[in-house]
Amino acid sequence: MRYARTNTLLLRTPEGIVFSLPLAGPVSRFLAWGIDVGCIITASSVVEQILGLFGNAGFARATYIIAYFLISIGYGITLEWFWRGQTVGKRVLKLRVMDEHALRLEFGQVVVRNLLRFVDLLPGLYLVGGTACVLSRRFQRLGDLAANTIVVRNQEVPQPNLEQLLGGKFNSLLEYRHLAARLRQRTSPQAAAVALEALLRRDELEPQARLQLFAGLADHFRSLVEFPLEAIEQLSDEQYVRNVVEILYRRTDGSA
Amino acid sequence: MIIDLTRFLAEERKHWSQLEATLDRIDRNPDQRMELAELLKFHELYERASADLAKIETFSSEPEIRRYLEGLVARAYGEIHETREKHPRLNPWRWFVATFPQTFRRHLGPFWLSLAVTIAGCVFGGVAIRIDPEAKQVIMPFQGLKDDPSQRVRREESAKEDKLAGQKSTFAAQLMTHNTQVAIFTMALGITWGAGTTITLFYNGVILGAVAVDYVYAGQARFLLGWLLPHGAIEIPAILLGGQAGFLLASALIGWGSRKTRRQRLREIAPDLTTIIFGAGVLLIWAGIVESFLSQYHQPVIPYALKIAFGAAELVALTLFLARSGTASEKRAN
Numbered sequence: 001m002r003y004a005r006t007n008t009l010l011l012r013t014p015e016g017i018v019f020s021l022p023l024a025g026p027v028s029r030f031l032a033w034g035i036d037v038g039c040i041i042t043a044s045s046v047v048e049q050i051l052g053l054f055g056n057a058g059f060a061r062a063t064y065i066i067a068y069f070l071i072s073i074g075y076g077i078t079l080e081w082f083w084r085g086q087t088v089g090k091r092v093l094k095l096r097v098m099d100e101h102a103l104r105l106e107f108g109q110v111v112v113r114n115l116l117r118f119v120d121l122l123p124g125l126y127l128v129g130g131t132a133c134v135l136s137r138r139f140q141r142l143g144d145l146a147a148n149t150i151v152v153r154n155q156e157v158p159q160p161n162l163e164q165l166l167g168g169k170f171n172s173l174l175e176y177r178h179l180a181a182r183l184r185q186r187t188s189p190q191a192a193a194v195a196l197e198a199l200l201r202r203d204e205l206e207p208q209a210r211l212q213l214f215a216g217l218a219d220h221f222r223s224l225v226e227f228p229l230e231a232i233e234q235l236s237d238e239q240y241v242r243n244v245v246e247i248l249y250r251r252t253d254g255s256a
Numbered sequence: 257m258i259i260d261l262t263r264f265l266a267e268e269r270k271h272w273s274q275l276e277a278t279l280d281r282i283d284r285n286p287d288q289r290m291e292l293a294e295l296l297k298f299h300e301l302y303e304r305a306s307a308d309l310a311k312i313e314t315f316s317s318e319p320e321i322r323r324y325l326e327g328l329v330a331r332a333y334g335e336i337h338e339t340r341e342k343h344p345r346l347n348p349w350r351w352f353v354a355t356f357p358q359t360f361r362r363h364l365g366p367f368w369l370s371l372a373v374t375i376a377g378c379v380f381g382g383v384a385i386r387i388d389p390e391a392k393q394v395i396m397p398f399q400g401l402k403d404d405p406s407q408r409v410r411r412e413e414s415a416k417e418d419k420l421a422g423q424k425s426t427f428a429a430q431l432m433t434h435n436t437q438v439a440i441f442t443m444a445l446g447i448t449w450g451a452g453t454t455i456t457l458f459y460n461g462v463i464l465g466a467v468a469v470d471y472v473y474a475g476q477a478r479f480l481l482g483w484l485l486p487h488g489a490i491e492i493p494a495i496l497l498g499g500q501a502g503f504l505l506a507s508a509l510i511g512w513g514s515r516k517t518r519r520q521r522l523r524e525i526a527p528d529l530t531t532i533i534f535g536a537g538v539l540l541i542w543a544g545i546v547e548s549f550l551s552q553y554h555q556p557v558i559p560y561a562l563k564i565a566f567g568a569a570e571l572v573a574l575t576l577f578l579a580r581s582g583t584a585s586e587k588r589a590n
């Protein structure tokens with residue numbers, strides 16, 4: 001396990017695969033806590049209103065004191081346990097509590113991180129916890145340190161839609177295999193990635209920006225390798241970039 | 257390595273969807289047990305997604321697919337590589353009569369330390385109040401304890417009205433929640449390498465010692481025992497349990513003589529911290545009820561002898577419970 005310079009936790013699995021978990025920063029966590037406090041106040045008020053319907057004021061008051069205590073302590077523990085690391089605030093802000101090693105969250109961990117909130121809240125407004133969070137490499141408050149937990153931004157990335165890409169159209173540049181090979185050789189991975197991203201997101205761009213972007217990219221690739229005029233005439237900048245991306249990402253023999 | 261993106265997607269996408277569906281099912285129902293065939297399939301899908309992630313990382317990066325696969329692998333990783341035992345459904349009664357006392361006994365060192373710090377505080381408070389009676393005004397946390405003990409006893413014993421009439425349940429609720437907060441706080445302060453836990457326990461001891469010496473030297477030892485013992489026999493040990501949990505947390509942070517990493521030590525004690533503090537919480541519910549409904553009533557309403565006997569019986573029962581309960585299942589497990 002190692003930590004990148006950015007707010008990302010990198011984990012290496014026993015299979016040798018590295019994956020990253022984006023860590024939630026103090027501000028988003030504080031906002032999530034704000035929403036949770038709102039939920040606790042709302043739930044307590046509802047309980048108070050319901051208890052007010054009973055005639056016995058002493059019983060209602062006693063029940064409210066216990067209910068408020070249970071809600072304020074149990075809110076985080078219950079929701080984080082049953083929603084696998086999320087409370088209402090964390091759900092809204094797409095955050096999730098996770099084990100530091102990305103393993104399953106244990107009940108003991110949930111309890112410890114929530115009970116240590118008593119210290120993190122000192123002397124008010126999460127000053128101790130907030131300071132620990134800012135100073136910690138993994139944005140952990142004291143409760144997280146004791147429970148071996150981290151809070152990550154929830155990555156629910158949908159399957160990317162690549163249907164629009166590389167639709168099997170005729171690629172005039174592929175007729176010139178030696179030039180295509182030279183293009184592969186001279187193109188940096190970064191430039192290839194930018195071109196692919198541009199194609200994937202082309203429909204999200206404003207028309208003018210789309211024209212400018214593909215003109216710039218086409219100029220860059222033309223400067224790397226000069227294809228014969230008959231191969232590129234009547235090709236728009238965008239078509240040219242699409243053909244280049246196909247050369248870069250697809251082998252001509254069709255094998256992976 | 258350059259891969260054919262279209263073919264790669266066409267071949268692998270269905271496997272990613274299957275893995276995603278399995279993970280969604282686990283999310284919805286974490287306690288459901290998989291059949292062996294399902295487990296094998298799940299493992300195969302995880303391995304396949306991992307291999308795909310490795311492939312996608314080696315060519316001129318496709319950030320969206322990589323992010324998607326990282327998310328999938330990260331979710332599956334936690335399920336595949338978890339080696340800690342999945343706990344069966346909690347049986348509250350078994351937890352209280354077996355797990356809680358067994359856990360207490362496994363960590364007697366921090367409990368004795370908790371007791372020693374409290375006793376040190378008691379001695380300090382007692383000596384302080386004898387050497388400098390004026391210190392009472394500073395040490396005692398509320399006005400009732402600052403008054404002359406003999407005057408208070410006369411007032412309480414001659415009271416014609418029930419001062420808690422109609423408020424007993426509210427008072428009990430306040431006591432339960434306040435004392436539980438103190439116990440949790442004492443535990444949580446273990447994160448200060450035990451310094452905060454020590455200060456809290458010592459301060460509690462100072463107050464207890466000062467009150468005890470004040471009442472004993474005023475000739476009100478019987479009243480003191482009748483007043484404190486019924487609820488204190490449970491409440492004080494429960495706060496000591498909070499201290500035990502605090503010192504347990506501190507010892508995991510410090511790690512004297514342990515070859516394990518701090519993270520391993522903290523990981524190991526988390527369930528025990530939970531058990532001890534929940535156990536203390538249960539004891540404090542009882543203490544709150546007793547303090548509100550029994551401790552505040554004195555002779556002639558309830559004879560002191562009866563209250564003292566009740567408190568002593570509670571203390572013996574608690575000691576036996578913590579020392580003996582759950583030993584049979586412990587032996588069977590060994």
